[in-house]
Every structure is written in C-alpha cells, then in structure tokens.
Amino acid sequence: MSQTTSDVSQCFQLKSASVSLTALELYFFENDTFEATLRDKISQAPGFFKDIPLIVSLEKYEGPTSELDFFKLIGTCRRHNIHVVGVRGGTEDQRRLARNAALALLPAGSQRDTARNQEAPAADDAEQAAALPVAPVAEKSSEAKPAKIVTQPVRSGQQVYAPEGDLIILAPVQAGAEVLAAGNIHVYGPLRGRALAGIHGAAGARVFCQSLEAELVSIAGHYKISEDLQESGWKAAVQILLKDDVLVALPLDKA
Amino acid sequence: MGKTTTSASISTGLARRGHKTVVIDFDVGLRNLDLIMNCERRVVYDFVNVIQGEASLNQALIRDKRVDTLYILPASQTREKEALTKEGVEAVINELSETFDYIVCDSPAGIEHGAQMALYYADEAVVVTNPEVSSVRDSDRILGILQSKSRRAEMSQDPVKEHLLLTRYNPERVERGEMLSVSDVEEILAIPLLGVIPESQVVLNASNQGTPVILEEESDAGQAYDDAVARLLGEEREHRFMTAQKKGFFSRMFKG
Numbered sequence: 001m002s003q004t005t006s007d008v009s010q011c012f013q014l015k016s017a018s019v020s021l022t023a024l025e026l027y028f029f030e031n032d033t034f035e036a037t038l039r040d041k042i043s044q045a046p047g048f049f050k051d052i053p054l055i056v057s058l059e060k061y062e063g064p065t066s067e068l069d070f071f072k073l074i075g076t077c078r079r080h081n082i083h084v085v086g087v088r089g090g091t092e093d094q095r096r097l098a099r100n101a102a103l104a105l106l107p108a109g110s111q112r113d114t115a116r117n118q119e120a121p122a123a124d125d126a127e128q129a130a131a132l133p134v135a136p137v138a139e140k141s142s143e144a145k146p147a148k149i150v151t152q153p154v155r156s157g158q159q160v161y162a163p164e165g166d167l168i169i170l171a172p173v174q175a176g177a178e179v180l181a182a183g184n185i186h187v188y189g190p191l192r193g194r195a196l197a198g199i200h201g202a203a204g205a206r207v208f209c210q211s212l213e214a215e216l217v218s219i220a221g222h223y224k225i226s227e228d229l230q231e232s233g234w235k236a237a238v239q240i241l242l243k244d245d246v247l248v249a250l251p252l253d254k255a
Numbered sequence: 256m257g258k259t260t261t262s263a264s265i266s267t268g269l270a271r272r273g274h275k276t277v278v279i280d281f282d283v284g285l286r287n288l289d290l291i292m293n294c295e296r297r298v299v300y301d302f303v304n305v306i307q308g309e310a311s312l313n314q315a316l317i318r319d320k321r322v323d324t325l326y327i328l329p330a331s332q333t334r335e336k337e338a339l340t341k342e343g344v345e346a347v348i349n350e351l352s353e354t355f356d357y358i359v360c361d362s363p364a365g366i367e368h369g370a371q372m373a374l375y376y377a378d379e380a381v382v383v384t385n386p387e388v389s390s391v392r393d394s395d396r397i398l399g400i401l402q403s404k405s406r407r408a409e410m411s412q413d414p415v416k417e418h419l420l421l422t423r424y425n426p427e428r429v430e431r432g433e434m435l436s437v438s439d440v441e442e443i444l445a446i447p448l449l450g451v452i453p454e455s456q457v458v459l460n461a462s463n464q465g466t467p468v469i470l471e472e473e474s475d476a477g478q479a480y481d482d483a484v485a486r487l488l489g490e491e492r493e494h495r496f497m498t499a500q501k502k503g504f505f506s507r508m509f510k511g
Contacts, residue, residue, distance in 0.1 A: 152402060153398075153445050155395045155398050155399030155402065156393075156395040156396040156399060157366075157396045157399050158399045158402075171445070172443075172445055174395045174399075174443070175392060175395070176392060176395065176396065177399075
C-alpha cells in the first residue's frame with residue numbers, strides 16, 4: 001500500500017555518532033600571532049594536524065568581541081589544512097559572528113574544568129600524537145590525550161571520569177564507586193566498583209586491575225556484571241578486553 | 256553503631272588528660288549524647304538556640320560533673336535539622352576554638368545534612384565502623400564525602416586526617432567467620448587503625464547508666480577507648496583485644 005516508501009529508496013538515514021574532536025582554546029585573536037602559534041604547533045606533529053576538524057572554544061576568550069574575525073581565522077586554518085567546523089561556548093554576540101561565518105554552534109563544555117588541571121602542557125600533545133600510530137587503542141578518537149591520574153582511593157558514591165583519555169588509579173576503587181574513561185582504565189589496587197572503559201565506543205580499550213572484584217566492567221558498551229565476572233580471574237590481577245564482542249579476563253602474569 | 260558512645264568516651268578521655276574539651280551533638284531531633292553523658296536533666300539551651308542567637312554559648316554549654324575540663328553542647332530535640340547552617344556552625348566552632356583545645360563533633364548517622372555539617376569543619380575524623388559489610392560500605396561513603404565536601408577539601412588544604420575505629424568487635428565470631436576481621440576492614444577502607452573496641456556488655460550498661468565507657472577502667476572496652484585516645488594524641492600503643500581469649504579450663508568443661 002505504501003508505494004511511496006517502497007518505491008523511493010531511502011537517500012540517507014540519521015544515526016547518532018560521537019566523535020572526539022580537537023578544540024582550539026582561544027584566549028584572544030590577532031591573525032599574525034594566531035598563525036605563528038598555529039605554525040609552531042603544526043611543526044611539532046605535522047601528520048596529526050593534516051585535514052583535521054577543529055572546534056574553537058570561546059570559553060576562555062578574553063579579547064574584545066570586535067577582534068574576533070572568524071573569516072580570517074577560518075582562512076588561516078584552511079591554509080594549514082585544518083577545517084574549523086564550529087565554536088563552543090562564547091557570548092551571544094560571539095556566537096552570532098560564528099554563525100555568520102557558517103560555523104556550527106556547540107554548547108559550552110561542562111567537564112572541561114574538572115579535566116583541566118590534569119591536562120599536560122601543549123608540548124606533550126605532539127609527543128602523544130607522534131606515538132599514535134603504534135598504539136591503535138582508541139579506534140574512533142584520532143588523538144591521544146594525556147591520562148588522568150588519581151592517587152586517592154575512589155570511595156563508594158564517588159565517580160571519576162576521564163572524558164578524553166586513559167584513567168590511571170593508584171589506589172583501590174571501592175564498591176559503590178564508578179570510574180569511566182574514553183580510553184583504558186588502570187587500577188593499581190583492587191577494583192571493587194564499576195569500571196567503564198571506552199565509553200565513546202573505543203572497542204580496543206581495556207581495563208587492568210590488581211584484583212578483580214568489580215561490580216561491573218564495561219568496554220565500549222559491552223558489559224559483564226559481578227556474577228558473570230566470577231568465572232575467570234576473580235580476585236586476581238587481570239586485564240579485561242573485548243574479543244568478538246565478549247569481555248574476556250586474562251591473567252596479567254601470563255599476558 | 257557506636258558514634259555517640261565513641262564521642263562521649265573520646266571527649267572524656269581527652270578531657271581527663273587535662274585538655275579543655277567540648278563535645279557537640281549534631282544529631283538534631285534525636286539527641287542522645289546528653290543521655291550518654293548523663294546530663295539530659297540539665298539541658299536548658301541547645302546548639303540550635305546558639306546558632307539562632309537565642310542563647311549565648313556560655314548559657315548552652317553544660318559542664319560535666321565527673322571531668323571538669325569537659326563541656327557538652329547538646330542538640331535540639333524539637334528543631335528541624337536544617338536549622339544547622341554552615342555559617343552558624345562556623346561561628347559556634349570559631350568561638351569555641353578560642354577557649355577549647357579540642358572540639359569533638361558527634362555526627363548523626365547517614366550522609367545527610369547533619370552529618371555533612373558535623374564533618375565540614377573537621378581537621379581530623381574518627382570513622383566508627385562495625386565489622387560487617389554494610390557498615391564498612393557506609394564508612395567508605397562517608398570517607399568519600401570527607402575527601403570531597405569538607406572545608407579542607409573545598410579550600411584545597413591538606414586533607415582531613417582520617418582514623419578508623421572498629422567497635423563491637425568479637426574475635427570469637429571473627430574466627431567463626433561471622434564477622435569481618437580487623438585486617439579485612441583495614442584492607443577495604445585503607446585508612447590507619449585508631450583502635451578496636453571489643454563487643455561488651457559493659458558498653459551497654461555504661462550507656463544506660465549515663466557513664467562514658469572510658470570511665471569503666473576495669474573493662475576491656477574502657478581500656479580500648481583509653482588506648483584509642485592515647486593514639487589520637489600521638490602516643491604509640493599496641494593494639495589489644497583483637498584475638499580470641501583462650502578458654503579456661505572451666506569454661507571448656509561447660510561449653511564442651
């Protein structure tokens with residue numbers, strides 16, 4: 001009966017996707033300084049910046065709005081094969097300027113500030129980026145971010161989140177606690193709570209722990225609860241990885 | 256669980272060593288501390304009255320009859336616990352700290368407002384736990400709050416110094432596997448052990464009579480609290496009452 005839908009083959013389908021992007025945190029804009037800084041960054045890791053999408057974060061922008069020339073900014077980036085796709089945050093005026101320059105508008109990031117103090121100096125980015133080809137761990141994210149390191153026990157009711165990279169915990173993760181990371185999770189102590197690695201879909205992410213006593217372990221959305229984890233490696237030092245869409249715990253000493 | 260019993264004994268212990276000590280009951284609505292300290296008949300004004308400016312601190316403080324360097328600031332039984340405001344508590348604690356060496360805050364159970372107020376201004380915390388899984392889990396939760404919501408955490412100062420006090424410990428039941436052992440609890444919570452208080456009828460009797468257990472000097476529980484206070488003040492004392500006593504000849508005869 002519904003001829004129209006059967007005759008006309010669908011042109012496209014909308015799917016949700018989460019991709020990690022590089023954000024350029026702009027403090028002020030002056031085209032020559034901007035280009036010089038950009039050139040310097042690119043020289044540290046030329047391969048990494050080739051044809052990458054970039055968003056401009058305005059949350060830390062302190063210069064006058066009138067100096068914010070998006071057309072110049074886009075042009076400069078384009079000359080270096082970087083594609084500005086949108087802006088994040090900013091005042092209403094700044095966002096209107098961005099819109100006029102045909103940029104997408106993204107809401108201000110909420111986890112940024114908590115992640116900030118863990119961020120390594122920019123020079124590290126280059127090293128990480130250069131090391132990327134040999135460590136194809138995070139499939140979807142095209143960049144490696146510095147790991148977040150926690151030295152205190154993660155207690156019941158607490159949550160630790162590494163939105164961009166690995167999470168390293170040098171203490172126990174207690175029952176009732178939750179640790180999440182875009183990349184791998186290392187726990188140098190017993191893992192008694194919940195650990196969710198590869199939360200943006202990195203199926204290559206792994207969870208490492210000194211003693212597996214977890215309530216739940218998840219990698220890229222595939223999870224096992226405590227009951228199912230007891231079968232192998234319980235209370236032992238293991239790594240957990242995804243093999244044919246099934247979580248497998250392998251003893252660390254035999255790895 | 257033993258928080259109020261412990262507050263009473265620790266504050267009495269500190270005061271007996273000559274330190275001017277005040278113990279504050281934060282359990283608004285369920286006040287118990289004055290019962291255990293046997294001063295419930297002398298309560299005129301309470302903590303909330305002081306916070307709301309209806310009474311001065313001197314009017315509300317009750318001097319202990321046994322140890323004269325010990326004062327009690329009782330909780331209100333009739334007010335809502337929201338009457339404890341951060342600013343009000345701070346003002347009271349600041350005023351008290353001018354004259355007292357130690358301020359012991361007796362926290363209510365749970366992780367609600369009262370408990371958060373009691374721990375907010377803390378420099379040191381004694382976390383009282385029973386050797387059972389649910390109690391240990393709750394303690395873990397409160398340790399997390401100490402690390403994230405205390406003033407020291409919010410101001411990024413040195414963290415609150417944490418101590419573990421295990422109460423109602425019964426070595427025989429641990430041996431039978433009915434209770435967590437000291438090392439189990441230490442291993443799970445990962446904070447230094449201040450003391451182990453053995454499960455004892457003396458504790459119950461003492462609180463019914465309105466005597467802090469630490470004053471029952473002959474009892475193992477009283478001695479265990481005294482050890483804990485000494486350790487809190489930096490003294491080294493060996494842990495006691497952690498192993499089951501060997502049964503004597505007669506008890507073996509009777510129990511087989």
